Amino acid sequence: MADKQAPSKSGWGQRIVQLPLWARLACAAVLTSAIVLLSKWLILLLLVALGLWPIVLLIGLVVLGLVSSRRGGWPWMRAWLSARLRGLVVPTLSVAMALLIGGLVIMFTDRAVYKALGDGLVGEALGLAFGNLARAYAALYQGALGDPFRILTALGRWLGGEGIQRLVGAVRGPSDSLVQSVPYIFAGLAVALGFRTGLFNIGAEGQIGIGWLAAVIIGFSFTGLPAAIHLPLSIVVGAIAGGLWASIAGILKARTGAHEVITTIMLNYVSFRLSDWLLCGPLEFTQGTCRTRDIATSAYLPRFLDHPVTLHWGFVMALLAAVVAAWFLFRTTWGFELRTVGANPDAARYGGMSVAGNYTLAMFLSGCLAGLAGVSQGLGITHNIALGFSAGYGFDSIALALLGKSHPAGVVAASILFGVLRAGAGRMQSVAGIPTEIVQIVQSLVIVFIAAPAIIRAIYRLREARREEIEVTILSRGWGA
Amino acid sequence: MRKNVCFVMVTVILLSTLLTACGPSLPEGCEKGDVKVGMVSDVGGVDDASFNQNTWDGLARADEELNACAKFIESQAQADYEKNITEFAEQDYDLIITVGFLLGDATAKMAEQYPDVKFGIVDFAYDPPIDNVQGIVFNTDEAAFPIGYLAAAWADMQDPGDPQVGYVAGMDIPPVTIFIVGYQSGVDYYNQQKGKNVQVKGVYVGDFEAPDEGKTQGNSLIDEGVDVIFGVGGKTGNGGLTAAKERGKWGIGVDVDQYNTLPNEKDILISSCLKRLDNAVYAVVEATTKDEFGGGGVYVGTLANGGVGMAPFHDFEDQIPDDIKADLEAIQQGIIDGTIDTGW
Numbered sequence: 001m002a003d004k005q006a007p008s009k010s011g012w013g014q015r016i017v018q019l020p021l022w023a024r025l026a027c028a029a030v031l032t033s034a035i036v037l038l039s040k041w042l043i044l045l046l047l048v049a050l051g052l053w054p055i056v057l058l059i060g061l062v063v064l065g066l067v068s069s070r071r072g073g074w075p076w077m078r079a080w081l082s083a084r085l086r087g088l089v090v091p092t093l094s095v096a097m098a099l100l101i102g103g104l105v106i107m108f109t110d111r112a113v114y115k116a117l118g119d120g121l122v123g124e125a126l127g128l129a130f131g132n133l134a135r136a137y138a139a140l141y142q143g144a145l146g147d148p149f150r151i152l153t154a155l156g157r158w159l160g161g162e163g164i165q166r167l168v169g170a171v172r173g174p175s176d177s178l179v180q181s182v183p184y185i186f187a188g189l190a191v192a193l194g195f196r197t198g199l200f201n202i203g204a205e206g207q208i209g210i211g212w213l214a215a216v217i218i219g220f221s222f223t224g225l226p227a228a229i230h231l232p233l234s235i236v237v238g239a240i241a242g243g244l245w246a247s248i249a250g251i252l253k254a255r256t257g258a259h260e261v262i263t264t265i266m267l268n269y270v271s272f273r274l275s276d277w278l279l280c281g282p283l284e285f286t287q288g289t290c291r292t293r294d295i296a297t298s299a300y301l302p303r304f305l306d307h308p309v310t311l312h313w314g315f316v317m318a319l320l321a322a323v324v325a326a327w328f329l330f331r332t333t334w335g336f337e338l339r340t341v342g343a344n345p346d347a348a349r350y351g352g353m354s355v356a357g358n359y360t361l362a363m364f365l366s367g368c369l370a371g372l373a374g375v376s377q378g379l380g381i382t383h384n385i386a387l388g389f390s391a392g393y394g395f396d397s398i399a400l401a402l403l404g405k406s407h408p409a410g411v412v413a414a415s416i417l418f419g420v421l422r423a424g425a426g427r428m429q430s431v432a433g434i435p436t437e438i439v440q441i442v443q444s445l446v447i448v449f450i451a452a453p454a455i456i457r458a459i460y461r462l463r464e465a466r467r468e469e470i471e472v473t474i475l476s477r478g479w480g481a
Numbered sequence: 482m483r484k485n486v487c488f489v490m491v492t493v494i495l496l497s498t499l500l501t502a503c504g505p506s507l508p509e510g511c512e513k514g515d516v517k518v519g520m521v522s523d524v525g526g527v528d529d530a531s532f533n534q535n536t537w538d539g540l541a542r543a544d545e546e547l548n549a550c551a552k553f554i555e556s557q558a559q560a561d562y563e564k565n566i567t568e569f570a571e572q573d574y575d576l577i578i579t580v581g582f583l584l585g586d587a588t589a590k591m592a593e594q595y596p597d598v599k600f601g602i603v604d605f606a607y608d609p610p611i612d613n614v615q616g617i618v619f620n621t622d623e624a625a626f627p628i629g630y631l632a633a634a635w636a637d638m639q640d641p642g643d644p645q646v647g648y649v650a651g652m653d654i655p656p657v658t659i660f661i662v663g664y665q666s667g668v669d670y671y672n673q674q675k676g677k678n679v680q681v682k683g684v685y686v687g688d689f690e691a692p693d694e695g696k697t698q699g700n701s702l703i704d705e706g707v708d709v710i711f712g713v714g715g716k717t718g719n720g721g722l723t724a725a726k727e728r729g730k731w732g733i734g735v736d737v738d739q740y741n742t743l744p745n746e747k748d749i750l751i752s753s754c755l756k757r758l759d760n761a762v763y764a765v766v767e768a769t770t771k772d773e774f775g776g777g778g779v780y781v782g783t784l785a786n787g788g789v790g791m792a793p794f795h796d797f798e799d800q801i802p803d804d805i806k807a808d809l810e811a812i813q814q815g816i817i818d819g820t821i822d823t824g825w
Contacts, residue, residue, distance in 0.1 A: 143568070172571060176564060280652070280687070288654040289582065307594055308567045381560045388524050388583060391558030426561070426568045430519060430552045 043304040043311060044167070048155060050174035051146040091403075093456050094449030095417065099137070102442040106136050106434055136432040140439075143427025144420040146173030168305050173423065175309040179381070181419025183208070185318040186373035187397030188404060188411035189325050190366040194260075195406040196329060197362035198342035203249060203264025204370040205394025206271030207242040211371025212378040213275055214241035216385045217283070219295025219378070230298040235317075235375050242371015243364040245271065250363025254356035260363065272390070279387050291386035301380035314376030319412065321369060326408040338362050370394065399447045418443060511550035516576060516770050518543065519569030520553040520762075521562065523581035527553055532715070532758065535737050536580050536603060539759025543766040551766075562587035570595045576769050578603065578762055582656065588614060599774050601765045603758060604656050610777040617761050619782035621656075621754065622663030622825035624789035627812045628711070628733055628754045629667020631791075633679040634805045635731060635751055636708040637671075647707035648683035649695045649721025651714025657685075659825055660713045660735065660754060666824035670812070682707055686717045695720025703728045709751070711735070722746045738792040751801075753792035760787050785817045 019027070035042065049056045068077035107113065107129035116125035147170070154170040187204045194201035215238030222230060249263040285293040301312045329335040340348045341358045349355050373393060378385055400418060404410025425439040449456055511517060520540055522533040533555075540551040554565040562584050569577045570591060578601040579588045585605045592600045592614045599613055606616030629646070636644035646668060650657050661683065668681050682705060684698045699710050699721035710725040711733045712718030722732040722739070726746045734743065734753030743750070761782050768774055782788020791809070794801055815821035 169571065172567070276688075288656075289585070290652075290654075291583075291586075308571060310564070377560055381563075384586075386559050386583065388559045391560065422557075426554045426565050430554050430568055430572065433552065436555055436557065 039316075040304050044164075044171070047171035047174045047178075047309070047311070048151060048167070050177070051151040051171050052148055053145070054148070090453045090456050091413075091450055093460060094453075095446055097449055097456065097459070098442045098445035101445055102438055103133050103137065105441060106438055107133050132432070132434075136428055136434045136438070139428040139431040139434075140421075140424035142173060142424070142431075144173055144177050144424035146171055165306070168309050172308045175305075175311045176423035177416065177420040178315050179310050179312070179419070180422045181415040182314045182318045182376050182380070183373040183391075183393045184397060184400055184415035184418050185322060185412055186369050186376060187393045188400035188415050189321060189408060190369035190373070191397045191401035192404060192406040192408065192411050193325060193329070193338075193369065194362060194366045195401055196342045197338045197358060198345065199250075199253070199359060199362055199366070200261050201246065201249075201264055201363065201366045201370075202261055202398065203246060203267050203271075203367075203394070204373075204397050205390060205392070206264070206268035207245050207367045207370035208374040208377075208394050209271045209275050209390060210245040210374070211238040211242035212374030212385050212389060213278065214238045214371070215299075215375040216292055216295055216378045219299035220293045220384075222299075223296050225296075225298055227298040227300075230296065231301070231379070234295075234299045234379060235372070238375035238378070239368040239371045242374065243366075243368035246363045246367025246370065247360060250360040250367075253363070254360045260359075268394075275385075275389075276387065279385065289386070292384050294384045295379065299379055300383065301376065303380075310381065312376075312380035314380040317372070317376065321372065322408040322412045325369070329408070334361070370397075373397075396443075399443075403447060403450050417446070512548075515548050515550040516766065517572075517574040518549050518551045518576045518578065518766055518769075519572075519574040520551065520578045520580060521565045521569065521584065522553060522555050523583055524556055524558065527555060532736060533580055535756075535758040536578070536762055539762040540578070540766065542759065543763050547767055547770050549766050549770060556584075559583070563591060566591040567594075570598050575599060576601065576766065576774075578765070580758075581605075582654075599769060599776060601762065601780075603762070606779045610779075613776045615765060615775045615777070616779040617758075617765065617782070618779060619756050619758075619761070619789050620659075620784070620823075620825070621756055621782075621789050622659050622666070622823040623784040623813075623816050624754050624756075624791055625660045625663025626667040626670070626816060626821070626823045627791055627809045628752060629664040629669075629681075630671045630812055631667075631752060631801075631805070631809060632664070632709040632711065632733060633668040633671035633677070634808075635801070636679055637675070637677055638802075639731070640706075640708050643706050644677065644679040645705070645707045646679060646681055646709045646711070647699075647702040648681075648711040648713055649699050649702070649718055649724075650683060650685045651689040651717050652687055653685045657713060660711075662825045663823045664711055664713075664754075666822075667812075669824075670821070674808075683711075686714060689715035689717055692716045692720035692723070696724045699724025700728065703730055709733060711754070712739075713754070719743060719746075722750070725749055734792065740792065740795045748796055750795065751797050752794055755790045755792055757782060757788050757790060783817075784813055 064077060064080075068074070068080070110128065110132055113125050113129045113132075116128060151167070151170045154167040158164055158167045187208060190204050190207070191201050215234045218234040218237045219230075225233075245267065246264070249260045249267055252258040252263050253260050279292065280290040283292045284290055301314045303310060303312045305311070329339060337348070337353045337358055338361070340351065340353060341355050345355045348358070377389070382389070396418065400411060400414045403414035404412070421439050421443055425436045428434045428439070429436050518540055520537060522537075527533045527537045537553060540553070543549045544551040552569075554568060556562055556565055562579070566577055566579065566587060576599045580603045582605045584602060585607075588600055588602045588605075589607065589611060592598075592611050596613055599615075601615045601617055603617045604619070606618050607614060610616075632646040633644065636646050648661060648664060650661060665681050668679050671677065672679055682702055684702070686694050686698060688694070695712070695714065695717035702710060702721075703724060707730070709731045710721045712720075712722040713735045718735055722734070722743065723746060725732040726749050731749050731751055732746060734740065734750050736753075736756045736758075738753045738755065740747045740750050740753065761780055764786075765775075765780055784790065791813075812821060816823060
C-alpha cells in the first residue's frame with residue numbers, strides 16, 4: 001500500500017508549477033469554463049466513442065504502435081500491454097464466464113427448446129436455443145451500447161450537414177448505461193470508503209432515500225432562486241442529510257461500540273417508513289399519488305443533450321467524487337488515518353489516532369456519498385420523489401465495492417459494468433422476451449467469479465496470483481471483540 | 482483442453498452477439514403490418530397474480546387474435562418509467578400501454594415527446610385530456626355494489642343474530658376507495674330491501690404488500706364479529722383472506738377471479754369483484770387496429786361493457802339461494818339502466 005512516488009515533472013508541468021498562484025488559478029478557471037462550455041460536445045464524443053468502441057480500440061492500438069516504434073518496438077509494446085492488462089485478465093474472464101452461464105440459462109429455459117428435444121428434433125432444438133441466445137445478447141448489447149452501424153450512419157449524416165438529432169438518438173444506449181451507473185458509483189464509493197475503515201455500511205439504501213428526500217425538498221421549497229445557488233444548495237443539503245443519517249450509526253459505534261451492521265440495517269427501515277409516511281402524507285402533492293411536487297427548474301441537474309439522451313451532470317459529479325475519494329484516501333493524512341484504522345484499529349490507537357473519531361468521520365462521509373446517489377437521481381432523472389423510488393442500489397453497491405476491491409477506480413469500473421447490464425435489460429426484455437432476472441443472474445455470477453478469483457484461475461489454469469494481488473477486503477470487525 | 486473449450490465458447494458468444502447486433506430487427510414473433518403494442522408495467526412484474534398480470538393477459542390475447550404484436554418491459558424502479566417508455570417509442574411501437582397511476586407523470590411527459598405514438602394508461606385519466614393518450618378507468622363501484630349485497634346476504638344467512646361484513650384494504654387512494662364505497666352502498670341496499678341491519682367494518686392498512694398486517698387486521702375484524710372479508714388491496718388484502726380462511730369465515734376476492742389465483746383460500750371465496758383489465762386493454766388494442774383509437778378520451782370499464790363484473794360463485798353455487806341470485810341479476814341490470822345509484 002505504499003503511495004507511488006510523485007511523477008517527475010517535465011516541460012509543461014514544471015512551467016505551470018512555477019507560475020504564481022493567481023496565474024495558476026486563472027489557468028484552472030479558464031480550463032474549467034472551457035470544459036463546461038464544450039461539455040455538450042465532449043459528452044457526445046464520449047458517447048460515440050463508447051458506441052464505436054472497436055474503432056476506438058483500433059485507434060488506440062495504432063497510437064500505441066507508433067509510440068512503441070520509438071521506444072523499442074514490439075517487445076516494448078508487449079511488455080507495456082501485459083503490465084497494464086494483467087490486472088484485467090481475471091475480471092474480463094469473470095464477465096465472460098458469467099455471460100456464458102447466463103447464456104446457458106437463456107438457451108435452456110425456453111419451453112420450445114424442450115418441446116423440440118422431446119420430439120427428437122435435436123438440430124431444431126439447438127437452432128432455437130442458439131437463436132434465443134443470439135437474439136438476447138444482441139438486444140442486451142444494443143440496449144447497452146447502441147447499434148454501431150446506426151451510430152456510424154448517423155455520424156456520417158451529421159458530418160454531412162444534417163441536424164444532430166439522429167446522432168443523439170443513436171447513442172441512447174451508451175447514455176443509458178452511463179446514467180444507470182451514476183447511483184452505483186456514488187453508492188459503491190460510499191460502501192468502499194466504509195470498508196477501507198473497517199466498517200460495513202449496509203445502510204446505503206436508507207441513506208440514498210434520505211439524501212433524495214432532502215434534495216427534492218430543497219428543490220421544490222424555493223422558487224425564484226438562481227440556479228447557481230439553488231442547485232449547489234440542494235446537492236449539499238442532500239449530501240449532508242445522508243451523512244447525518246449515517247452518522248447516527250457512526251456515533252453509536254464510536255460511543256457505545258454498537259455494531260454498525262445492525263444499526264445501519266435498522267436505520268434503513270426507519271428511513272423507508274419515514275419516507276413512506278412523508279410521501280403519502282405531508283409531502284404528497286396530488287391526492288392519491290404518494291408523490292411530491294416537482295422541483296423547480298433551477299434545481300435541475302442539467303442534461304447535456306436532448307431527449308432521448310438523459311445523461312446529466314450527475315455523471316460528472318460522480319467521476320469527480322471518485323477522483324476526490326481516491327485523493328482523500330491515498331493522499332491525505334485523514335485518509336491515511338482511516339485506512340490505518342481499517343487495517344488495524346489497535347495499532348492505530350497505539351499510534352495516537354482516535355479510532356472513535358475516525359469511525360464517525362468515515363460513516364459521515366460514507367453517508368454523504370450515498371446521499372449523493374439519491375441527489376443525482378432526484379435532481380437529474382426524476383425531478384421529484386415518489387413511492388417506489390428505491391431500486392436496490394444500496395444493496396448492489398456492497399457487491400460493487402467488493403468487485404472494485406474498495407478502490408475508487410475499481411468501483412467506477414464495476415459501476416459502469418453494472419450500468420451497462422441494467423441498461424441493456426429493458427431492450428432484452430422487449431425485443432427478445434428474456435426476463436430481466438437473467439441480467440441479475442449475470443450480475444451475481446460476475447460478483448461470484450471476481451470475488452473468488454481462484455475459480456477462474458482453476459478453469460483457465462492461470463498462474464498463481466502474486467502476493468500483492470491477494471488483497472483481502474476487511475469486512476467487519478468487532479463481532480464479540 | 483478445458484481452457485480451450487471455454488475460450489472457444491466465449492468467443493462464439495461474443496462473435497454471435499456482435500454479428501447479430503447489427504441491423505434493425507423486428508421483435509420476435511412480430512410480422513410486418515402488425516400493430517406493435519408495448520406494455521410498461523409498474524414495479525411488481527407481470528407475474529404479480531393480479532394487476533399487471535391481468536393486463537398482460539389481455540394483451541397476449543390481443544396478440545393471438547388480432548393482427549397485433551405485444552411485448553412488455555417490467556420497471557424495476559420509479560426512475561425507469563420514462564426510460565422504458567422511451568425504449569418502446571424509439572423502437573417505433575404504435576401503442577404503448579402503461580399500467581398504474583404511478584406512471585401518470587412519465588406517460589404525460591413521453592406523450593408530449595412522441596406525439597405520433599399512441600398511449601393508453603391504466604387507472605388514470607388526464608384533465609385536461611392529452612390528444613394521444615387514452616385513459617383507462619374502471620367503475621368498479623358498479624361491481625362492488627352487488628358484491629356488497631351478496632356479502633350482506635351471506636352474512637345474514639350464516640349469522641342472522643349479528644351479521645357483519647368487513648374489508649381489508651390497501652392504500653387510501655381513489656382506485657381503492659371506489660371499491661369500498663360501492664361495497665358499502667350494496668350493503669345499505671340489502672338492509673333497505675330486507676329490513677335488516679348488516680354492519681360494515683373495515684380498515685386501510687396503507688400498503689399493498691403487507692400480507693401479515695392484512696392478516697392481523699383480518700383477525701381483529703373477525704374478533705369483532707365480521708363474517709365476510711372483502712380483500713381489496715393486493716397482497717395485503719390476500720392476508721385478510723388468509724385470516725378468514727383460518728378462522729372459518731368467508732371471503733371475497735378482488736381484481737381477478739382469485740378462486741384461480743389463491744389455491745389456499747379458494748374454498749372460502751364466495752365471489753370476486755372483477756376489474757377486467759384484460760378486456761379493457763384488448764378493447765383499446767382492437768380499436769387501434771381498426772384505426773379508431775380513442776386518443777384524448779377515456780375508456781371506462783363498466784358493468785355494461787364487461788369492464789367490471791362479478792366472478793362466478795364456484796363452490797358456493799348451490800348454497801346461494803335462487804332469490805338472492807335473482808336479486809343480484811336485477812341489481813346489475815338496474816345499475817346498467819341507471820335506476821340504481823352506487824353512491825360513488
